Amino acid sequence: MFIANFMTVPARTVTPGTLLTAARELMTAGNFRHLPVVDEEGCLVGIITDRDLRSAFPAGVMDEEEKGEYLKRYVRTTVLAIMTEAVASLSVHATLDDALLLFDRTRVGALPVVDKGRKVVGILSIRDLLTAYRQLFGLGEKGSTLIGVADDGDPRLLTKLTAALEAGHIPFSRLIRTGELGGKAAMIYVRVHTHNLNGVHNTLAGAGLKTVAPGIERSHDHA
């Protein structure tokens, strides 16, 4: 659940004095879109993105003379001129949930990860976060199914559910209790890793639990 297991280490960084042309080459070569900017101690002072760099590049609508003048200035310009100084960052001890909330709040594509002294130790992108949750939730591995279980508010419902699954030797990964989200009936969703769904339904029915799929409610009169 910690970003340390999923971030890119070490992050490529630039300094405020790095020329934009050099920063651009670095991004193109590494095929990434965010470069943390650090001081001589390696501490975070800002960030530049590929969008910042593209905006700084001479525009296609300029006439040749204008463009020439601009280019002369551009090749002498350093990161300091365009970097964003108010940069959000994650602590190296942050959880994936912390990262999700920060991404949601800041709407950026990647967050530098810093130690106590604000030294940059890595970078976590939205893609890294998706990969992390995909792995933790057991998604995308062949051989699993999402099962919905009606939540009747029984305070021992999760105990019943997990005990039944474990007693039935049914492997499972993610388990979510929705509560009454947006006025919809409360549900529990569990990802089971088996093809024996008949066994899953029978096991859950035996524990007094009702499985629900969108559009249908299962009856067990034929089981």
Place this chain on the structure above:
Amino acid sequence: MQTLHFITHPRYLRHDTGAGEHPEIPARLTVINREMGIHDGRFKLVTVEPRAATRYWLLKIHSENYLLRFEEAALAGRSWLSHPDNQLGYETYEIAQLAAGAGLAGIDLVESRKRPSVVFCSVRPPGHHAEESLPLGFCFINNVAVAARYWQERHQRRRIAIIDFDAHHGNGIQAAFEEDPDVFYISIHEHPTFSFPGTGYAEETGTGQGLGATLNIPLLPGEGDLEVQAAFRRQIEPVLANFQPEAMLIAAGFDGHRLDDMSGLAYSTELFGWLGAKLADFARDLCGGRVVSVLEGGYHLPSLGASVGQYCSGLLSVGKKEE
């Protein structure tokens, strides 16, 4: 009277999936056999025993290492391979070879006559989840995929269409042919979000040279006959007409039945009769009637027997409306 060539083997009943709550049990084939007995009289039933598929053909789809691992696990008395879903017994490797052989026998029958025989292969273990080096979802050897390669190499039918109407996506068939433009895989199944094995999104359409030669049609839980018929009309029929197959293989799974709780789909028994007739029509119109159907899933015993009976009657009804 029309003849159904019913390919099966008594040894299929000896594939042992344990005494627990496993749904893939010998009784599945027993109910189908009984149903065939009931139908005998409405059509002529010729039962054919297949030979085992040789290693040569299994290697068209599976890796040598995997076959060795599978055989060793069975002979060593292990009770499952890779996941407890994939229960096996001492004889399972040999029986799986016999199951893969059914499709090959069916193809030879179809190819041996001017007017192709109507063939249904009643086999277990099933095959469509098995990948090159991976058993999955009760499947070890990918029976239909092996048959497709056999049809191409032994009988020079290059363009093969595989239609899979099992309630679950046939990830193994898709993986075997997703880069191959000559084998078109079409699957209609319960949506991967709600169903095993979690593959078969509509966005999966093949890769590389095979881009465009895979068609996945996911249905939502609760959907049934109307949605299947609409999908055939709007998507499958035009795609097949455009592909112009030289032969067709059907991965015939019956677990989309509304009484089968291995899926949330709500197919009627009659739908399988409609599917049999529709697929036989396609085969007649597109590839000289060359079609072989191979059993995949179907676990609710009463509806499995009745559905297979309907399906085979449908297969035999081809051209009836013109007669």
